[in-house]
Structures are given as structure tokens and as C-alpha cells.
Amino acid sequence: MSDDLFLTLTDLTLAYGDNAVVEGLNLSIRKGELIALLGPSGCGKSTTMRSIAGLLMPRIGEIRLDGVDITHTSPNKREVGLVFQSYALFPHLSVFENVAFGLRLKKMDGASVAKRVEEGLVTVDLQEFADRKPAELSGGQQQRVALARSLVMDPKVLLLDEPLSNLDARLRLEMRTELQRIHRESGQTMIFVTHDQGEAMAMADRIVVMNEGKIEQIGTPEEIYNAPVSRFVADFVGFENIFGIKDGKIETAEGPVTPANPISGNASGLAWRPLMVSLGEGPFEGQVLSSSFAGNTREYLLQSPFGHIKAEEEATRPIYAIGSKVTFDLPIKSGVVLERMG
Ligand SMILES: Nc1ncnc2c1ncn2[C@@H]1O[C@H](COP(=O)(O)OP(=O)(O)O)[C@@H](O)[C@H]1O
Ligand SMILES: [Mg+2]
Structure with missing residues (x-):
């Protein structure tokens, strides 16, 4: 079997009652990959995760894991782990017993449980906290207990649904690094959900950008960041100047603008990050509406023949x-060609 097909979702349609929230979703994940599902709130990320975990049966489609059709397999027989943003630890049990819980349910013998739990606690760097209760731990430490509890079950796929959302900014950054280390050292196949593009870019091998129940683009962080294919993805990853193309002209709020150089191919749109706008030279003229200090750079809002332009320059x-x-230019050369303006 090819590693390319370790986990495959084929033509998945997922619904609540009459309301289909994910339609025709296709995704293949390689063994050992760390995949981020990225998209705005409500786009169907958690719903997709629930279907992989077996908590929601697809209306249409198939889910295969490690060569086996698990579409109708019950959650506890799937070898899929799920960690939520709320850690759902048992408050009256020690860290050790929280991590041991699933293994004891599987009737594993005491010595093997102890060994697995100790390994799990070492993995998340909590070996010294085995006897504490969850209330005696920080949020980040509780999240690591939840992670260890899933890891000791040795799942084929570990699903993490917004695992860092409940942590403050500093802890989030720490946990990012921690999750990357755990992924690297364990080789565990992981899918994590986030609505934070920075988090997805920093951590994932590949990013799946979702919008309204559909996949917009799948790619490495570099591909998603540098070469978004649609208006939605471009907007989501920070291209603030996005225009449609019609008959070789750039469509703007103030009518069609003829570019200084012809636009090649069959682009349906062009997009520029604020830093790609060149200021102080070029064929166009704008008026500065606002100017704001942003650390290493300064951001400008211009009124121009293109409507509003967001530009950014070294401070x-x-x-x-x-x-x-x-005067300014939107250099055609640096503009990113969009296949779709949807
Ligand atoms: N249990 C449910 N019953 C009915 N609708 C739901 C349920 N859970 C989620 N939805 C709806 O499905 C859509 C996708 O939700 P969800 O997968 O949770 O989005 P995300 O995780 O991307 O924020 C939303 O419109 C949401 O309101
Ligand atoms: Mg969600």
C-alpha cells in the first residue's frame, strides 16, 4: 500500500439533519504527516474531524485508514485519537490515572499500563507531575496530559481540534514547539484544526484551507503563503490588494485599469501583499489616507485609481x-495570479 493513502476521505458529505455542512470533500494524508485544517469558524473543520473519529456518520462517501474501510466502524475500534480544546480531564484522578484511563478500559495489565503511562508522561515532559491532580496544573500542562492520554493509546491518527485555543499567547507558542517536537520524535500522523494561519504555517507539513464546507486549497505552508489559488485563500493569508481581471484589464472600484505590462495567461485575478506595493515610483498616483507604525514597517492606506490600496514599507x-x-506601482511581475475569484 502506498503511504500516500494512509488516511483517505473520499467524496465525503457530512450533514446535521437536513443541513449538509461538508460536501464532496476529498483528502489523502500520508503516514507521519502533520496536517492543519485551516479555515474560519463554522467552515466545517470540527465536523470533518468528528467524521474521522467516528462521532458523525457520513451521508455519502468513504473513509479509509491504513488500508481498511472504517466508514462504519465504531469510534472505539478505529484507532483514532481525539484531543479537544477543553481538556476534559477527570478532576478527581491523578495525572497518572488520567493518562492510564483508556489503557485500563482496554484491560491492559498493571505493569504494562505503568510502563506506557510513564513513557507518555516523558513524551509530554510531565514525568514529575504524575501524582498531581489536574487542578494543580497550569492550562498548558493540562493540555499536555490530554495529549499524553491520547498518545498512550497509540492511535493510527491523532486528531487535535483547536488544541491551543484555550492557552494564552505565550503558552500557545510554547505548545506549538512542543507539539512539533512530539510529532518529530513520535512520527505520529496528526491532523490539527486551527483558524489561526500563523499557527498552521508554523507547524504543518501541509495545510488544507477550508471554506464553507469545501476545500479551497491543499499545499505546503510555502505554497499557501506564496501561491494562493483563489481570492478566499489570498485574503485569508494576508494579500490585502486583490483585483479581478477582465479582458486584460484590472477591475477596480473605480473602473477598469490598464496595467503597465500585459497580464499573461488566463488569470481571473491578481493579488499583492501590502509589502509588494512599490511606493515612490510607478505609473499610478494615490493619496495617503492613513499611515501607521507597525514596528519594522509602516503601513499606508491609499486612495487611488484602484480604490483603496494597502501598502507597507520598511520603517x-x-x-x-x-x-x-x-506615486506607486502594483508590479505585474510580483502580483500573484489567482485561478478563481470565489
Ligand atoms: N451538532 C450540530 N448540529 C447542527 N449543526 C451543527 C452542529 N455542529 C456544527 N453545526 C454547524 O455546522 C457548521 C460547521 O460547524 P463546525 O464543523 O463546528 O465548524 P468549525 O469547526 O470549522 O468552526 C456550522 O454552520 C455549525 O453551525
Ligand atoms: Mg470547530
Whole structure:
């Protein structure tokens, strides 16, 4: 069997009652990959995870894991682990017993349980906390207990649904690194859900961008960041200047604009990050509406023949005053070609 087909979702349609929230979803995941499902709230990320975990039966489609059709397999027979943002630890049990819980349910003998739990606690770096109760741990430590509890079950796939959302900004960054280390050292196939593009970019081998129950794009973080294929993905990853193309002209709020160089191919749109806008030179003129300090850079909002343009420059460059006129260019060469304007 090819590693390319370790977990495959084929033509999945997922619904609650009459309401189909995921339609025609196709996704293949390789063994050992760390995949991020990225998309805005309500786009169907958790629903997709629930179907992989067996908590929601697909209306249409098939789920295969490690060569076996598990579409109708009960959750406890799937060898799929699920960690939620709420850790759902047993408050009256010690860390050790929380992690041991699933193994004891499987009637594993005491010595084997102890060995597995100790290994699990070492993996998440909590070996010294085995006797504590969850209330005696920080949020990050509780999340690591939840992670260990899933890892000791040795799942074929570990699903993490917004695992870092309940943590404060600093702990989130720490847990990112921690999860990456655990993934690297364990080779565990993982799918994690996030609505935070920075988190997805930093951690994932591949990112699946979802919108309204459909996959918009699948790619490495570099591909998603540098070469979004649709308006939705471009917008989601920070291209703030996005225009449709019609008859070789750029469609703008103020009518069609003829580009300085012809646009090649059959682009349906072009997109520029604020940093790709060149200021102080070029065929177009805009007026500075706002100017704001952003650390290493300064951000400008321009009124222009394109409507509003968001530009960004190194903070060391001379500052353009609000109200002043500035020439600029949206270089066709650096503009990212969009296949779809949806
Ligand atoms: N138990 C449920 N019953 C009915 N509708 C639901 C249920 N859970 C989620 N939904 C709806 O399904 C859509 C997708 O939800 P969800 O998968 O939780 O999104 P995400 O995790 O991407 O934020 C939303 O419109 C949501 O309101
Ligand atoms: Mg969700």
C-alpha cells in the first residue's frame, strides 16, 4: 500500500439533519504527516474531524485508514485519537490515572499500563507531575496530559481540534514547539484544526484551507503563503490588494485599469501583499489616507485609481504624510495570479 493513502476521505458529505455542512470533500494524508485544517469558524473543520473519529456518520462517501474501510466502524475500534480544546480531564484522578484511563478500559495489565503511562508522561515532559491532580496544573500542562492520554493509546491518527485555543499567547507558542517536537520524535500522523494561519504555517507539513464546507486549497505552508489559488485563500493569508481581471484589464472600484505590462495567461485575478506595493515610483498616483507604525514597517492606506490600496514599507524609509500624493506601482511581475475569484 502506498503511504500516500494512509488516511483517505473520499467524496465525503457530512450533514446535521437536513443541513449538509461538508460536501464532496476529498483528502489523502500520508503516514507521519502533520496536517492543519485551516479555515474560519463554522467552515466545517470540527465536523470533518468528528467524521474521522467516528462521532458523525457520513451521508455519502468513504473513509479509509491504513488500508481498511472504517466508514462504519465504531469510534472505539478505529484507532483514532481525539484531543479537544477543553481538556476534559477527570478532576478527581491523578495525572497518572488520567493518562492510564483508556489503557485500563482496554484491560491492559498493571505493569504494562505503568510502563506506557510513564513513557507518555516523558513524551509530554510531565514525568514529575504524575501524582498531581489536574487542578494543580497550569492550562498548558493540562493540555499536555490530554495529549499524553491520547498518545498512550497509540492511535493510527491523532486528531487535535483547536488544541491551543484555550492557552494564552505565550503558552500557545510554547505548545506549538512542543507539539512539533512530539510529532518529530513520535512520527505520529496528526491532523490539527486551527483558524489561526500563523499557527498552521508554523507547524504543518501541509495545510488544507477550508471554506464553507469545501476545500479551497491543499499545499505546503510555502505554497499557501506564496501561491494562493483563489481570492478566499489570498485574503485569508494576508494579500490585502486583490483585483479581478477582465479582458486584460484590472477591475477596480473605480473602473477598469490598464496595467503597465500585459497580464499573461488566463488569470481571473491578481493579488499583492501590502509589502509588494512599490511606493515612490510607478505609473499610478494615490493619496495617503492613513499611515501607521507597525514596528519594522509602516503601513499606508491609499486612495487611488484602484480604490483603496494597502501598502507597507520598511520603517527606515521616509514617511509619507497623511493627505500627500504618492506615486506607486502594483508590479505585474510580483502580483500573484489567482485561478478563481470565489
Ligand atoms: N451538532 C450540530 N448540529 C447542527 N449543526 C451543527 C452542529 N455542529 C456544527 N453545526 C454547524 O455546522 C457548521 C460547521 O460547524 P463546525 O464543523 O463546528 O465548524 P468549525 O469547526 O470549522 O468552526 C456550522 O454552520 C455549525 O453551525
Ligand atoms: Mg470547530
